[in-house]
Amino acid sequence: MQKIVLAAALVCALVACSPKSEDESQSSPTQSTTSSAAPNAQEPHAREMNPPAPPQNELPSARIGEAAPPEIQVEVTEYAIRIPPQIPAGHQTLTITNSGKEKHGLVLESDGHEYALPEPLARGAKGSLNVDLKPGTYNVYCPVPGHKEKGMSTTVVVK
Numbered sequence: 001m002q003k004i005v006l007a008a009a010l011v012c013a014l015v016a017c018s019p020k021s022e023d024e025s026q027s028s029p030t031q032s033t034t035s036s037a038a039p040n041a042q043e044p045h046a047r048e049m050n051p052p053a054p055p056q057n058e059l060p061s062a063r064i065g066e067a068a069p070p071e072i073q074v075e076v077t078e079y080a081i082r083i084p085p086q087i088p089a090g091h092q093t094l095t096i097t098n099s100g101k102e103k104h105g106l107v108l109e110s111d112g113h114e115y116a117l118p119e120p121l122a123r124g125a126k127g128s129l130n131v132d133l134k135p136g137t138y139n140v141y142c143p144v145p146g147h148k149e150k151g152m153s154t155t156v157v158v159k
């Protein structure tokens with residue numbers, strides 16, 4: 001029993017001690033969209049990137065401002081999209097939470113570049129979207145029919 005614990009701690013030390021930022025900068029292989037459906041499909045060493053309970057929930061959203069957060073929180077509900085008005089250019093991970101009752105999706109579109117959740121999120125569900133944003137203005141909307149017209153449409157400035 002103790003040996004197992006020891007071994008686990010050792011593995012942990014070996015795997016987790018490398019600076020995480022380094023790791024993340026080189027491990028964003030997806031060009032377009034991913035969903036939470038297959039988190040470890042492309043990443044043999046993804047275990048440290050997939051903690052069972054992400055601690056981000058407690059981050060005050062006030063921190064999402066001019067700094068470059070590793071994750072950008074987006075909330076979709078009836079009928080609004082809450083997303084920071086400005087997002088740094090480059091590779092970003094959007095974490096989208098459906099806090100409404102209906103299904104909602106998310107699309108970011110600019111100049112023919114489009115990123116979209118592969119399918120709408122059910123009530124209470126979360127999804128993530130890896131994007132590589134170019135400087136400019138992106139239209140952000142919910143693709144569920146009728147929702148855009150009801151207010152699920154906004155713009156985000158990428159700098």
Ligand SMILES: [Cu+2]
Pocket residue numbers: 076103104105142143144147152
């Ligand atoms: Cu919607």
